[in-house]
Ligand code: SF4
């Protein structure tokens with residue numbers, strides 16, 4: 001399991017976008033490879049597949065160009081309550097203070 005990198009503060013959203021390709025529908029046209037600016041797609045055995053380690057930005061461009069409706073992009077972000085945001089902010093501040101002290 002890959003854990004998020006918290007070194008630059010706690011993320012405000014627990015997750016981002018989940019992309020799936022229905023390989024039964026995919027006709028291998030490679031349009032999604034052409035348009036995805038983060039390079040999430042590759043070809044595998046004549047069908048689109050997902051490259052691990054790439055983060056989808058949720059632009060939905062790939063969904064728009066796929067004539068076979070083979071791609072779905074789901075927003076899996078969870079909006080945090082004001083209380084959670086305040087707690088995360090306090091944690092960020094605590095971490096920043098530790099960093100400042102360690103740098104002295
Ligand atoms: S655009 Fe759709 S049909 Fe074309 S390769 Fe990508 S997933 Fe397959």
Ligand code: SF4
Nearest residue numbers: 036056057059060062
């Ligand atoms: S939604 Fe945008 S960033 Fe995400 S896989 Fe599709 S084209 Fe790439």
